[in-house]
Amino acid sequence: MRLLFRSVEAQRHRERGLVAGHLYVLRTGTRRRKHGGRKPPVLGHCHCGWSPAEDEAQRAVRKAIDWGVNYFDTAPWYGQGKSEVVLGKALGGVARDSFYVANKVGRYECDVERMFDFSGRRTLDSVRESLAKMRLAHFDLVQVMCLHASQNGIRERCGLVSYGAKIFREVIEKSPVELDTVLTYCRGTLFDDSLAEYLPFFERRRLGVINAAPLGMGLLTSSPPPDWHPAS
Known part of the structure; x- marks a missing residue:
């Protein structure tokens, strides 16, 4: 794995053992499917519609690794650190x-008054706390979560996370810094393919696109969507 840094400051953060707001970009080869197209080794580790015991969850991750999955997504918000x-x-x-x-910053507490914090200090503290919880020396990607809730703007290089894709275009066009990735969920599915409308724009900007929740938070499975995310 070869890491390419977008800035000297990002390199310094990497040497300190964390990605402090600045994203350092991975450049790796991608495998090809036999029937054409790229095969991204991606699986998000977040809300998947079940609550397995800890040992069962660990076995699932190990099995995923055995099958070639090598990208995991998590956040302090998911289970409040669990x-x-x-x-x-x-x-x-x-x-x-x-x-x-891939880790996230910006959303933390269940209490509404303390749920969001996009300040620089909290962001740095969050990255350090998450690294300690995961027993890692660095993250490969740090993303700003729930972009629609941010009141402080985007000041550092990072990935963006939001439910819809429309907000990304506005932020990317106005951002004074270079962004690297976007993550949206439930927008690239059998019942909602609105993400496709924005793909040419993301491609022109050379942004990585992460399509989360392709099964619609469980809507396209035998299990219903979570209670906190009802269908309209």
Whole structure:
């Protein structure tokens, strides 16, 4: 795995052992499917519609690694840190250069008054806390979560996370800094393919696109969507 840094400051953050707001970009080869197209080794580790015991969750992660999955997505918001702890244990003993971890900042507490914090200080603290929970020296990607809730704007290089794709275009066009990735969920599915409308724009900007929740938060499975995310 070869890491290419977008700025000297990002390099310094990397040497300190964390990605502090600045994203350092991964340049790796992608495998080809036999029937054409790229085969991205991606699986998000967040809300998947079940609550397995910790040991079962760890076994699932190890099995995923055995099957070639090497990209894991988590955040302090998921289980208020539990997701990070469990995933960190599951990745223990696995060669660090064989997987990627994407983390998020910006959304933390269940209490509405303290749910969001996009300040620089909280962002740095969050990255350090998450690294400690996962027992990692660095993250491969740090993303700003729930972009629609941010009141402070985007001041650093990072990935963006939001439910819809429309907001990305406005932020990307107005951002004074270069962004690297976008993540949206439930917008590239059998019942909603609105993400496709924005793909040419993202491609022109050379942005990585992460299509989360392709099964519609469980809507396209035998299990219903979570209660907190009802269909309209």
